Amino acid sequence: MAELMGADLLVQCLIQEKVRYVFGIPGGQLCPILDAIRRFGHEAGLDFVMTRHEQAAAHMADAYARVTGEPGVCMGTIGPGAVDLVPGVYTAWADSIPMIVLTAQNQTWKSYPERGSMQSLDQIDLFAPITKWQARVAHWQRIPELVQRAFRVALSGRPRPVHLDLHVDVLVATGDESSLTYRPLPPENYRPVRPPVADPELIEQAAHMLVEAERPLIHPGGGVLRSGAWEEVRELAEYLSAPVTTSPGACGVLPEDHPLCLIAGGYGALGAQAMADVVLLIGGRLGDTDFWGQPPFWGEPDQQKLIQIDIEPENVALNRPVDLALVGDAKATLRLLIEAVKRRTPPIPERPEMEEYRSVQEGWLAQFEAQAASDQKPIHPLRLIRDVRAFFPRDAITIVDGGNTAVWAHYLNRIYAPRTFLWASDSGHLGTGLPYAIGAKLARPDRMVYAICGDGAFALNMQELETAARLGLSFVVIIVNDRQWGMIKAQQMSAYDARYIGVDFKDVRYDQVARAMGCWGERVEDPSQITPALERAVASGKPAVLDVVVDAWAHLTPPDLENLDAVWMEGCDLPW
Amino acid sequence: MKLASPEYMEEVRKRSNADPQYLELAKGHNASYTLVLEAEPEKGVAETIVVGFDNVDGKINEVWFGERPTDFTLSAPYGVWVDILRGKMGPTKAIASRKLRTQGPFLQLLQGANRIIRWVEVLRTIPTEFEGEYAKYNLPGE
Numbered sequence: 129m130a131e132l133m134g135a136d137l138l139v140q141c142l143i144q145e146k147v148r149y150v151f152g153i154p155g156g157q158l159c160p161i162l163d164a165i166r167r168f169g170h171e172a173g174l175d176f177v178m179t180r181h182e183q184a185a186a187h188m189a190d191a192y193a194r195v196t197g198e199p200g201v202c203m204g205t206i207g208p209g210a211v212d213l214v215p216g217v218y219t220a221w222a223d224s225i226p227m228i229v230l231t232a233q234n235q236t237w238k239s240y241p242e243r244g245s246m247q248s249l250d251q252i253d254l255f256a257p258i259t260k261w262q263a264r265v266a267h268w269q270r271i272p273e274l275v276q277r278a279f280r281v282a283l284s285g286r287p288r289p290v291h292l293d294l295h296v297d298v299l300v301a302t303g304d305e306s307s308l309t310y311r312p313l314p315p316e317n318y319r320p321v322r323p324p325v326a327d328p329e330l331i332e333q334a335a336h337m338l339v340e341a342e343r344p345l346i347h348p349g350g351g352v353l354r355s356g357a358w359e360e361v362r363e364l365a366e367y368l369s370a371p372v373t374t375s376p377g378a379c380g381v382l383p384e385d386h387p388l389c390l391i392a393g394g395y396g397a398l399g400a401q402a403m404a405d406v407v408l409l410i411g412g413r414l415g416d417t418d419f420w421g422q423p424p425f426w427g428e429p430d431q432q433k434l435i436q437i438d439i440e441p442e443n444v445a446l447n448r449p450v451d452l453a454l455v456g457d458a459k460a461t462l463r464l465l466i467e468a469v470k471r472r473t474p475p476i477p478e479r480p481e482m483e484e485y486r487s488v489q490e491g492w493l494a495q496f497e498a499q500a501a502s503d504q505k506p507i508h509p510l511r512l513i514r515d516v517r518a519f520f521p522r523d524a525i526t527i528v529d530g531g532n533t534a535v536w537a538h539y540l541n542r543i544y545a546p547r548t549f550l551w552a553s554d555s556g557h558l559g560t561g562l563p564y565a566i567g568a569k570l571a572r573p574d575r576m577v578y579a580i581c582g583d584g585a586f587a588l589n590m591q592e593l594e595t596a597a598r599l600g601l602s603f604v605v606i607i608v609n610d611r612q613w614g615m616i617k618a619q620q621m622s623a624y625d626a627r628y629i630g631v632d633f634k635d636v637r638y639d640q641v642a643r644a645m646g647c648w649g650e651r652v653e654d655p656s657q658i659t660p661a662l663e664r665a666v667a668s669g670k671p672a673v674l675d676v677v678v679d680a681w682a683h684l685t686p687p688d689l690e691n692l693d694a695v696w697m698e699g700c701d702l703p704w
Numbered sequence: 705m706k707l708a709s710p711e712y713m714e715e716v717r718k719r720s721n722a723d724p725q726y727l728e729l730a731k732g733h734n735a736s737y738t739l740v741l742e743a744e745p746e747k748g749v750a751e752t753i754v755v756g757f758d759n760v761d762g763k764i765n766e767v768w769f770g771e772r773p774t775d776f777t778l779s780a781p782y783g784v785w786v787d788i789l790r791g792k793m794g795p796t797k798a799i800a801s802r803k804l805r806t807q808g809p810f811l812q813l814l815q816g817a818n819r820i821i822r823w824v825e826v827l828r829t830i831p832t833e834f835e836g837e838y839a840k841y842n843l844p845g846e
Contacts, residue, residue: 399811424799424806488815495818623792690794694801 134268135160135299136168138230140312141275143172147201149192149570150230151177151185153212155205157232157296177570177599180591182209184563186216187589190225191560191567194550195525197356199226199282200567206232206296207247210254215557220289221258222555223377224350226282227289229259235297236266255291262291268301273310280319286440287354323355325464326437326456334435334452335468337406341433343481344370345404347418348381350553351411351439352458358382358546360462361410367469369476370408371485373397376417377553380543383522388482393417393538393688396489398425403481409436411458414447416695417553421448437461495687496539506679507655509536509608515658516580516606517541523548525568525575529561530582531615533608535686537580548575559588562605565671566592569601576666577603583633584613590641596671597646604665604672607638610680618684619693623702642673651675706833707785708741708753713767715830717757720764723826729819730762735812738771740779748836749782762819776808786838789827795820 132140138161142150154162165176179185182204189200200220204213210231220227231251233239242248252262261281263274274292282290305311315321338344346365352358358381365372365388372382374392382389390397401407402425414421426432426448433451436444437458444453454461500514513536520526522544528537528551543549550564561581569577586607596603617631642649648668652661652675665672705712720726741753756774757767784803787793796817798804806813813820831845 395814395817399814402810419800422802424802424810484811488811491815688796690797691800694793694797698801 130305131302132305133160133164133299134271134301135164137268137271137312138275138294138299139164139169139174141272142201143169143174144312144314145279146198147174149175149177149189150201150203151179151188151192151567152203152230153179153182153185153205153209155209155232157234157299158203158205158209160296160299161203161230161294177595179563179595181589182212183215183559184566184589184592184595186213186227186229187219187560187563188567188570189227190216190220190223191527191550191564192571193220193225193227194223194353195547195568195571197354197547199228199279199287201228201230203230204232206234206251207249210249210251214254214258215559216563217255217289217291218258219552219555219557219560222557223553224286224288224354226287226354228278228282229255229289229291231255231291231293232299233264233293233295236295237297239295240264251293252291258289259291260286260288262293265292265294265298268298268303269308270310271298272308272312276310276313276318279315283319286351286443323439323457323460324455325460326454328464330452330454331461331464332468334408334454334465335472337433337435337452338368338370338408338465339469339472341404341406343404343479344368344406344408345400346370346372346408346410347374347401347412348372348378348410348458349375349412349418350378352381353378353411353547355411355439355458357410357459357462360459360466362386364462364466364469367466367475369478369482371397371400371404371482373401375412375415375553376538377551378412380546380549383544384542385544387486390485390489391493394489395492396485396487399488400481400485401426403427404432406433406435409434410462411438413443415554417692419695493539500540503655504679505654506677507653507658509533509610509678509683510540511655512606512608512658512676512678513537513540513580515655516578516662519659519662520576520578523575525550525572525577527551527561527564527568527577527579527581529558529564529579529585530608531556531558531585531613532610532618532683532686532689533580533582533585533614535615535689535692536608536683539686541580558582558585561585562589562592562596565603565605566596566599566601569603570599579603579605581605581607582614583607583609583611583636583638586638587636590638593642593645593647593671593673601671602666602669604662604674607673607675608683609638609675609677610683611635612680612684614680614683615689618689621684638673638675642671642675646670648672649675651677653677705831707789707835708739708755710769712830712832713755713757713769716827717764717767719826719830720823723822726819726822726826727762729822730759730816733759733762733816733819735759735776736772736774738774738777739785740777741785742779742781744782744836747783747838749838750835753782774808776806776813778804778806780804782835783838786834786841788824789832790841790843791828795824
């Protein structure tokens with residue numbers, strides 16, 4: 129058997145997992161890995177994507193995972209490189225995204241505890257709160273075992289990032305392949321190929337409750353997207369004629385123009401949630417963007433039964449008591465649940481209340497559509513959102529990055545397909561838009577990709593324009609340029625008597641920044657020019673930035689912002 | 705005039721029925737409401753106040769005092785009503801934060817959210833005196 133270097137073993141394991149991209153910035157201690165990718169990774173379909181900041185690398189890996197359902201892989205060198213990954217890893221952690229985080233570490237003989245080396249850091253502790261599992265790779269022989277375990281843990285239960293801290297002396301160490309206990313193997317040799325299914329007896333009980341319900345409702349969270357269970361959700365909903373409301377981060381489980389789909393957080397959805405007598409919650413936790421699953425936007429627990437399907441037992445009843453908990457994979461469990469429902473009842477015809485829900489939703493949307501018809505200058509944010517959504521095809525991948533920008537986008541940027549909506553929902557992390565666009569386009573080159581970003585959010589990672597141009601990617605970033613931290617300024621306006629501090633920017637020509645980095649760039653100030661500018665942006669074949677100047681005053685107060693504020697600032701009444 | 709006093713409620717009726725924007729939003733709306741302003745003795749609001757009114761095709765036809773069966777009941781401590789009226793928080797935020805509790809068909813309440821928001825704007829134009837410690841927030845009216 130041949131002598132193998134540690135880094136080669138690592139890369140062989142990544143190839144076995146069919147990893148296509150490792151995102152990161154090179155570093156001295158990472159060079160053995162990069163060299164292995166160069167020597168034999170490329171021909172096996174593995175590439176290194178060099179970014180301009182490690183945070184963006186983690187965001188790109190995150191986006192890749194959201195779009196494909198496979199773990200994203202990112203890498204940072206020792207010390208600062210590892211530290212800079214943290215914001216992106218946190219974002220993935222918050223939204224239950226599988227990710228493999230690789231960091232280089234100093235030699236074993238001068239680490240843990242460190243003794244004065246430059247860039248020394250306890251990286252295991254650094255990542256502990258934002259990864260579900262961490263390991264030091266301190267011996268050549270353990271590389272395959274720990275890499276395989278990292279993938280197994282990242283994909284088991286509630287998917288989340290995991291961390292491997294790789295000592296550089298281990299990466300360059302060599303050994304005889306025959307001496308390995310664990311060799312680089314195909315995934316079916318070290319992790320489950322079929323996910324766990326809930327208890328069949330409980331599935332029968334759930335079917336009974338749903339069939340007997342007068343007003344059942346299905347509420348998928350992000351777990352449905354991770355599990356790939358959208359077809360099952362649709363089949364069950366259509367069979368039961370049950371309305372489907374989603375967590376805001378799970379938009380796209382059902383096309384938002386499906387007759388049973390009620391737009392997340394819209395008044396039709398909130399009303400349906402309040403009136404349902406049985407709720408089937410799938411892969412969600414009823415967190416704050418779901419108003420904690422509490423009245424008035426949900427029914428009283430003694431009048432509304434809750435069935436919860438979740439892969440993670442820890443998530444059961446996290447924010448509201450359950451009547452029935454099914455622990456198992458969403459897709460596999462729903463498949464059995466559908467069969468159990470079908471054994472009990474023929475398809476249920478449309479329920480009368482559905483028309484009422486839709487009518488309320490239409491009334492809610494009508495106010496936004498009326499504002500979107502505006503020809504005003506500066507441009508009304510809803511005019512921009514409407515025109516952008518109308519321009520791109522249904523299956524385009526949408527990315528949203530911002531505070532108020534995200535709220536405005538939610539009103540009219542309809543999502544029609546699963547895994548086409550990328551938003552850092554549980555972290556609210558700003559700066560994800562451009563890196564997400566890069567990761568999404570690499571994952572699905574066949575799809576059009578567009579990102580709607582606030583100007584503040586965009587500027588947090590705009591250096592990645594160079595990455596996108598270098599990679600030759602084509603997508604459009606639409607900057608909703610209001611020259612302020614809008615959501616915070618709105619809060620200062622309403623709750624602090626307009627005593628503004630730290631919320632206003634100078635006017636920046638993001639279109640010129642884009643052109644300087646080899647991208648297409650154009651500023652748009654007239655609403656009639658939104659669509660022509662989008663056409664030119666796409667025709668450029670480049671990463672494109674449309675710097676759209678919007679009405680800063682109008683942008684400040686999306687109509688439902690107060691409802692979100694009520695949840696986020698609950699219990700924080702100001703003393704005036 | 706004192707919040708929720710007879711003269712105040714009569715002014716509510718008059719101003720609501722004279723506001724074109726409110727009437728446009730309320731067109732076709734028929735329902736009755738009870739508003740409960742809960743006592744806060746420690747803040748100088750000694751007694752709970754209960755008032756009611758109806759909506760007939762959007763117009764307020766009758767106002768009354770005390771309890772009657774109505775389609776909707778909205779209840780909150782007196783101070784929450786003050787906060788809504790002085791604009792510290794909007795009515796939807798008060799509902800979302802569960803400070804203003806609702807009974808009745810919630811879907812219809814959501815459907816009328818813009819009507820309620822406008823109605824509160826109309827109420828803010830009424831010169832209003834508040835009880836106890838809340839007197840410092842009295843509204844001058846328009």
